[in-house]
Each structure stands twice: as structure tokens, then as C-alpha cells.
Amino acid sequence: MDTVYQLTVSPDFTPDHISGWYIFNTWLQRNLGLHIHLEMYDSFEAQRAAIRADRVDLIYANPFDASMLVREKGFRAVARPLGIADExxxxxxxxxxxxxxxxxxxxxxxxxxxxxxxxxxxxxxxxxxxxxxxxxxxxxxxxxxxxxxxxxxxxxxxxxxxxxxxxxxxxxxxxxxxxxxxSQISDIQHAFLVGPRLMDSAEEIQDLLVRMGGLEKGSGVLEALGFQGWEAVDHEETEFMIDLMDTLKAE
Structure with missing residues (x-):
């Protein structure tokens, strides 16, 4: 039986993009050849409980939770939407x-x-x-x-x-x-993170997202999400954002 991986999305997405995430999940499954289940949580606490219980493998996460995901749960940020900051x-x-x-x-x-x-x-x-x-x-x-x-x-x-x-x-x-x-912070952004169980596929997922607009049906999926496209995120950029969020939390 195929392994089922779970994708989830930060609960702060706008309601008119709910269907877009289901379309995205279908597109992602087809292009990766994996069985991925999209689970939506109605609160940040419910989502964090699932993360702590190791039930999440892929996540479009808000920057506040990036620290826990990366430093405590071994996730890796691979991409972020173009031109969208969490202002x-x-x-x-x-x-x-x-x-x-x-x-x-x-x-x-x-x-x-x-x-x-x-x-x-x-x-x-x-x-x-x-x-x-x-x-x-x-x-x-x-x-x-x-x-x-x-x-x-x-x-x-x-x-x-x-x-x-x-x-x-x-x-x-x-x-x-x-x-x-x-606000005009610009360095705080949501990001797409890959968890430990899919770490071997992290590069493939990053490449897929970055090229999404030029792939079959990719531009339509981006439009359903309200995104222009994705750009790659590296380790240093992730650590900078986590450090910035930690600084803001400490103020």
C-alpha cells in the first residue's frame, strides 16, 4: 500500500483560495507521483498539535511557526511565493x-x-x-x-x-x-516546507515549485492560489527570517 503523506496550509489563507489549495494538492501528487492528503486545520493550535505529533510532511507555513518546524522538527524551507510579504x-x-x-x-x-x-x-x-x-x-x-x-x-x-x-x-x-x-518589514513571508519523511524529495519539490508557471496546468494552479509564482529559499534566508521572528518575539 502506498505511503500517504500529509500536506497542510497555514490557517490564515484567504477563504476564496481554499479550492486553490485542493487543486494545488492534486497537481503536486500528479507531478511527484506520491499519495498526498491535504488536511486543513481551523486554528493554529490544532495545526501545531498535528506538527508536534509528526502528522505533517509538507506545509505552507506562516513565519511564526518556521522556528519550531526547522529547529525542532527538522523541516526544510524550499520555496516562497513571489512578491507576497506578511505585512x-x-x-x-x-x-x-x-x-x-x-x-x-x-x-x-x-x-x-x-x-x-x-x-x-x-x-x-x-x-x-x-x-x-x-x-x-x-x-x-x-x-x-x-x-x-x-x-x-x-x-x-x-x-x-x-x-x-x-x-x-x-x-x-x-x-x-x-x-x-x-507595516513595511518585507523579510517576513510564508514559506513551503518539507518534512523529514520527504527530505529525499526536497530538491525535486523545490525545482517543481520554481518551474510551476511553465509546467502543464501550473499557471492555472498558481492563479487559483493567487500567486505569481514561487522562488527558491536557501538555508541562510530561512535562518535569517527565523532570527528576525525570534527578535520580534523578544521585544
Whole structure:
């Protein structure tokens, strides 16, 4: 019986790309000649539990979890999407009197998802207002659409969005919100990682992803994912991003 490998995707992907990941998984199986099962988790904690239990072999991971995957679980980052960085948008309702981050005051209600890197970057961006986890009211939403809804319903004063998710909101919703600031870190990105059980295929998987746009049906799969393409990632670039995330966590 064929070995079944598991692919999973960071839970912060935009909902309109769910079908794209299933199409990607089918394409990947055909090109690698492997039996790969795509498992979607509805939270970062559920996904981390699967990683700790060694149930994950391939993962499109957020940068926050890269440290555990690489340094504790022996994964290797092989590729990242072209031109997509994990930037954070801090937004308020369009009619909010707040014009700048510095206008925010202690006790402000901050809504975010459980997306760890965006929450981390967002909190760092609130520091000019002397805000931190001890003097804000944290509100958690299950997705970025619900972050927007919490702001529109008056259940929160300010919200954190992954820029890709912000750009994916409908024009009607975005018209009712106003961005205060957008991060410009650029070195924090999601990446595609290969686990120990498939390490012998890491080079093949990297080559396949990098050439994806020129392969049969590859460009259509990229379009379904909302990607322009993939670029190769080497060990030094991975370590730099992990060190940067560790530095941000320590602040």
C-alpha cells in the first residue's frame, strides 16, 4: 500500500483560495507521483498539535511557526511565493476619530485573529501609543472577515489584518474601514516546507515549485492560489527570517 503523506496550509489563507489549495494538492501528487492528503486545520493550535505529533510532511507555513518546524522538527524551507510579504494593516472604522496610532489610548479594544505573526507585528506597531498586552482589551475573531465585522459592529476599536486578507475584503467593507498604518518589514513571508519523511524529495519539490508557471496546468494552479509564482529559499534566508521572528518575539 502506498505511503500517504500529509500536506497542510497555514490557517490564515484567504477563504476564496481554499479550492486553490485542493487543486494545488492534486497537481503536486500528479507531478511527484506520491499519495498526498491535504488536511486543513481551523486554528493554529490544532495545526501545531498535528506538527508536534509528526502528522505533517509538507506545509505552507506562516513565519511564526518556521522556528519550531526547522529547529525542532527538522523541516526544510524550499520555496516562497513571489512578491507576497506578511505585512500587517492596522485599521479602524471609517468614522473613528482616531487618525494616527498615537491617538489610541489604554483600554482600547483590539481585535485580531489567532494568526501569531500578524498579532505580534500589530502589537509592536502599537508601541508608539505606549500600548501593550497589559493595557489593551484583546478581542479574538476566527478570521479576517470577522475582524472587519467586529469593527463595523462597534465590538472593537482597532483591528489587525494580514495585508493579503485586507486586500481580499470586498470594496463595500473596506470603504467602511480606514487603515492607520501598514507595516513595511518585507523579510517576513510564508514559506513551503518539507518534512523529514520527504527530505529525499526536497530538491525535486523545490525545482517543481520554481518551474510551476511553465509546467502543464501550473499557471492555472498558481492563479487559483493567487500567486505569481514561487522562488527558491536557501538555508541562510530561512535562518535569517527565523532570527528576525525570534527578535520580534523578544521585544
Amino acid at each position: 500587517c494593516v492596522i485599521a479602524v472604522p471609517a468614522d473613528s476619530p482616531v487618525q494616527h496610532v498615537e491617538d489610541l489610548t489604554p483600554g482600547v479594544r483590539v481585535v485580531s485573529t489567532d494568526d501569531p505573526d500578524i498579532h505580534l507585528v500589530g502589537m509592536i506597531m502599537l508601541e508608539p501609543a505606549d500600548l501593550n498586552k497589559t493595557n489593551v482589551q484583546a478581542v479574538t475573531a476566527d478570521g479576517y472577515v470577522l475582524v472587519a465585522k467586529a469593527l463595523l459592529k462597534g465590538e472593537a476599536d482597532v483591528g489587525f489584518f494580514l495585508k493579503d486578507a485586507w486586500d481580499g475584503l470586498s470594496k463595500v467593507v473596506r470603504k467602511q474601514l480606514r487603515p492607520l498604518v501598514v
